[in-house]
Amino acid sequence: NAGVTQTPKFRVLKTGQSMTLLCAQDMNHEYMYWYRQDPGMGLRLIHYSVGEGTTAKGEVPDGYNVSRLKKQNFLLGLESAAPSQTSVYFCASSVAGGPFEQFFGPGTRLTVL
Amino acid sequence: GENVEQHPSTLSVQEGDSAVIKCTYSDSASNYFPWYKQELGKRPQLIIDIRSNVGEKKDQRIAVTLNKTAKHFSLHITETQPEDSAVYFCAASTVGAQKLVFGQGTRLTINP
Numbered sequence: 001n002a003g004v005t006q007t008p009k010f011r012v013l014k015t016g017q018s019m020t021l022l023c024a025q026d027m028n029h030e031y032m033y034w035y036r037q038d039p040g041m042g043l044r045l046i047h048y049s050v051g052e053g054t055t056a057k058g059e060v061p062d063g064y065n066v067s068r069l070k071k072q073n074f075l076l077g078l079e080s081a082a083p084s085q086t087s088v089y090f091c092a093s094s095v096a097g098g099p100f101e102q103f104f105g106p107g108t109r110l111t112v113l
Numbered sequence: 114g115e116n117v118e119q120h121p122s123t124l125s126v127q128e129g130d131s132a133v134i135k136c137t138y139s140d141s142a143s144n145y146f147p148w149y150k151q152e153l154g155k156r157p158q159l160i161i162d163i164r165s166n167v168g169e170k171k172d173q174r175i176a177v178t179l180n181k182t183a184k185h186f187s188l189h190i191t192e193t194q195p196e197d198s199a200v201y202f203c204a205a206s207t208v209g210a211q212k213l214v215f216g217q218g219t220r221l222t223i224n225p
Contacts, residue, residue, distance in 0.1 A: 031211060033212065035215075040217060040218075042202060042215040042216055042218050043157065043215040045212055045214075048211070048212055050211050059214075090157070098145070098206075099145045099206040099207075099208070099211070101147065101159045101162070102159070102213065104156040104157050104158070106156050107156060
């Protein structure tokens with residue numbers, strides 16, 4: 001099993017460009033999450049999903065959109081990237097009915113110039 | 114909503130000594146408290162967790178204690194080793210909240 005995977009691993013964008021980060025999990029987890037990690041700020045929740053076709057806002061949702069069309073995939077979109085969105089992005093998943101352990105992907109390092 | 118404060122932000126200890134990291138939380142309804150370890154350039158991974166029906170949990174050299182009255186919980190690492198060097202995150206959650214709130218992280222360095 002691959003667990004949680006993220007695509008791409010690295011990306012450099014110019015201000016105003018758009019992109020989509022893909023998270024995939026093969027553990028049949030119901031819940032999926034997108035976090036951003038900045039120095040000294042810990043892991044901050046952007047959006048999350050508790051099942052296929054559902055999404056909810058987290059702590060820092062502005063400037064991001066998400067979609068969960070398939071249970072195993074959770075997409076994070078940046079419509080118009082800003083330098084403030086330079087960060088490391090982690091996806092995570094967990095079984096339902098918790099809270100239970102969250103399994104993290106390897107991360108995507110995004111730089112917005 | 115829930116707020117989790119973690120201290121210290123950096124901690125340096127001699128190999129073989131003990132390390133303690135503390136977290137406080139604001140929501141008295143929180144009942145699940147995990148600790149994650151993140152090695153340099155890697156993903157966070159769960160190392161231990163505790164639920165509010167117990168006051169302490171141990172797993173070899175690591176332990177977590179919970180004080181519900183004071184709303185704080187701590188990670189204790191004994192006989193520290195170089196491989197314990199990492200960033201540690203605490204978190205809190207309530208039943209039905211479906212999400213975790215993380216502390217700001219502690220960078221632990223073990224000096225040989």
